[in-house]
């Protein structure tokens with residue numbers, strides 16, 4: 001880090017302190033040029049870049065928590081699912097995306113994760129979301145999905 005006074009290229013860190021929010025580090029530095037030797041402060045923080053969603057047509061759009069939340073809420077409408085449960089699903093997905101994808105995530109991955117989460121939460125909400133997401137063209141595909149869901153459910157009960 002250049003000294004802001006004499007523009008010498010090097011400086012020595014004499015103190016580092018993490019701010020209360022844990023997101024910023026404040027460093028006290030001292031110019032290595034003996035003729036100058038002045039002290040100055042720098043701040044270091046994590047760069048929060050937006051996560052981009054790669055859509056089917058390869059266009060990118062910013063990942064929006066609210067949009068995901070609205071989609072899941074809609075699927076869970078009039079079902080015995082609390083707002084807290086919806087929040088937990090959405091937060092879990094948003095967090096897993098941040099961990100697994102640094103900059104870009106295919107929209108298909110988000111869809112799959114929502115479906116997986118809803119599958120264990122509520123069958124109806126799952127089918128609702130899947131029917132919109134997978135754009136079931138015919139009743140047969142939808143019926144297959146519902147049937148496989150019912151089979152899984154009865155497996156769970158009997159197993």
Ligand SMILES: [Zn+2]
Nearest residue numbers: 003006031036
């Ligand atoms: Zn200096």
